[in-house]
Amino acid sequence: MKLNTKSRYAVMALADMAIFSDKKAVSLRDISLRQGISLLYLEQIFLRLKKNKIVNSVRGINGGYTFVKSPKELKISDILLALDQKVKTIGCKKDSKKSCNGKSTKCITHNFWDELDLHINSFFENKRLSDLLKNKEVRL
Amino acid sequence: MKLNTKSRYAVMALADMAIFSDKKAVSLRDISLRQGISLLYLEQIFLRLKKNKIVNSVRGINGGYTFVKSPKELKISDILLALDQKVKTIGCKKDSKKSCNGKSTKCITHNFWDELDLHINSFFENKRLSDLLKNKEVRL
DNA sequence: CAAAAACTTGACTATTTTGGTCGGGTATAT
DNA sequence: ATATACCCGACCAAAATAGTCAAGTTTTTG
Numbered sequence: 001m002k003l004n005t006k007s008r009y010a011v012m013a014l015a016d017m018a019i020f021s022d023k024k025a026v027s028l029r030d031i032s033l034r035q036g037i038s039l040l041y042l043e044q045i046f047l048r049l050k051k052n053k054i055v056n057s058v059r060g061i062n063g064g065y066t067f068v069k070s071p072k073e074l075k076i077s078d079i080l081l082a083l084d085q086k087v088k089t090i091g092c093k094k095d096s097k098k099s100c101n102g103k104s105t106k107c108i109t110h111n112f113w114d115e116l117d118l119h120i121n122s123f124f125e126n127k128r129l130s131d132l133l134k135n136k137e138v139r140l
Numbered sequence: 141m142k143l144n145t146k147s148r149y150a151v152m153a154l155a156d157m158a159i160f161s162d163k164k165a166v167s168l169r170d171i172s173l174r175q176g177i178s179l180l181y182l183e184q185i186f187l188r189l190k191k192n193k194i195v196n197s198v199r200g201i202n203g204g205y206t207f208v209k210s211p212k213e214l215k216i217s218d219i220l221l222a223l224d225q226k227v228k229t230i231g232c233k234k235d236s237k238k239s240c241n242g243k244s245t246k247c248i249t250h251n252f253w254d255e256l257d258l259h260i261n262s263f264f265e266n267k268r269l270s271d272l273l274k275n276k277e278v279r280l
Numbered sequence: 281c282a283a284a285a286a287c288t289t290g291a292c293t294a295t296t297t298t299g300g301t302c303g304g305g306t307a308t309a310t
Numbered sequence: 311a312t313a314t315a316c317c318c319g320a321c322c323a324a325a326a327t328a329g330t331c332a333a334g335t336t337t338t339t340g
Contacts, residue, residue, distance in 0.1 A: 001143050001260075003229040005299065008253075015248045027315065035247070041300055047318070060308030061314045089143040107175070108155045112272045113148075119263050120141075123256060132252045145328065167286065181329055187288070200337025201285045 007085045009037050010045050014054070014079060015132050018071040025057075025064030045083070052082035071133070077124035087120045089113050147223050149177050150185050154194070154219060155272050158211040165197075165204030185223070192222035211273070217264035227260045229253050 016035050017026045028046060032039040046065060049055045054074070055065040067074065080086060156175050157166045168186060172179040186205060189195045194214070195205040207214065220226060 001141060001147075001227050001229075003141050003253075004297090007141075008229075008249075011252070012247060012249050019248070025315095029315075038300070040302080043316075043318085044300080046316085050316095057316060058308090059306080059314095059316050060310095061312095062309065063307085063315050065316090085141060087141050089141075089148075107152060108159070109148075109152050109272055112151070112267070113143075116263060120260055123259050127252070132249055144326090165286095169286075178329065180331080183287075183289090184329080190287095197287060198337090199285095199287050199335080201283095201339065203286045203337070205287090 001089070004085065006045055007080050007083050009035075009041065010049065010079050010083055011076065011129075011132070013037065013042060013045065014049075014067075014071075014074070014129055017055075017065065017067070018129055018133060021066065025062070025066050027064035030064075049079070049082050052078075054079060054082050071129040074129040075125060076127045076129065077121065079129075080124055087117050087124075089116050089120075141229070146185055147220050149175075149181065150189060150219050150223055151216065151269075151272070153177065153182060153185065154189075154207075154211075154214075154269055157195075157205065157207070158269055158273060161206065165202065165206050167204035170204075189219070189222050192218075194219060194222050211269040214269040215265060216267040216269065217261065219269075220264055227257050227264075229256050229260075 012035050013031050016031050020026050020030070020034075028039055028042045031037065032042055046055060046057075050057055050065075053068050056068055057063065057065055069078075077086075152175050153171050156171050160166055160170070160174075168179055168182045171177065172182055186195060186197075190197055190205075193208050196208055197203065197205055209218075217226070
């Protein structure tokens with residue numbers, strides 16, 4: 001079980017933004033250089049962050065991205081959601097026809113996976129972006 | 141982020157075994173039929189469970205698999221480990237040359253991912269197979 | 281003993297997901 | 311004007327996933 005790079009890079013990039021955003025917009029180029037993430041890939045990621053109202057964009061020569069919510073208010077779960085990465089450990093879906101494995105009843109481990117999802121998602125729900133930056137010296 | 145079917149089926153199959161093992165070995169054929177998992181796939185899974193001392197096998201006509209540890213003692217983390225599925229949310233490794241993204245320092249979000257791994261793994265560490273079966277009516 | 285049930289094992293494969301890149305835009309500050 | 315930076319859809323190679331296949335071996339029981 002692992003998180004994909006898209007989600008990971010998104011959190012990294014936004015953490016970077018949080019550190020370096022002193023009112024001004026932060027450009028992807030800068031983030032790319034500081035965090036070692038491909039610029040083109042970052043564009044793809046920020047497209048979705050923008051669509052999901054995590055960031056605003058500023059075009060033009062001193063452009064870049066700014067936060068919609070402040071890092072203090074921005075939940076990690078919001079970020080993952082923007083990238084379609086909510087945790088769904090299993091396939092047991094509430095399909096109309098069959099639940100779980102084609103049986104009419106829930107599979108024996110169903111409740112367990114539900115618990116797991118809850119356990120993981122609550123972690124992301126309770127973390128704000130600003131929490132990641134505590135005790136971080138800023139490296140320039 | 142999702143668990144693969146191998147781990148999922150392993151837990152399901154072992155839960156099934158726990159319900160139906162009244163001293164006797166449980167055959168994969170029975171598990172396959174009850175849980176709707178491909179027999180051939182189950183074989184692949186149980187091969188690894190056996191190699192990792194989660195189950196013993198009994199050959200021959202009334203053969204099947206039995207538990208090495210009782211379901212009361214068997215941790216879910218043991219099962220996942222047998223299938224190489226310990227949680228490792230990210231790539232930040234302790235490589236000798238570079239940590240995280242090629243920088244000499246840990247990436248800004250490193251501690252966060254460590255926390256996440258810990259959070260998830262502790263869930264699996266604290267669950268025993270027998271815990272999944274509580275409040276379960278046995279369906280025949 | 282023969283036959284069937286059940287485990288053993290490695291190799292193989294189709295599909296999907298991942299992790300990006302490419303190319304051609306558009307907007308805006310200086 | 312022009313350089314910088316966002317915008318966006320299409321594309322693609324490689325890896326992982328989710329199985330299947332084939333060809334066994336072992337053991338019980340009729």
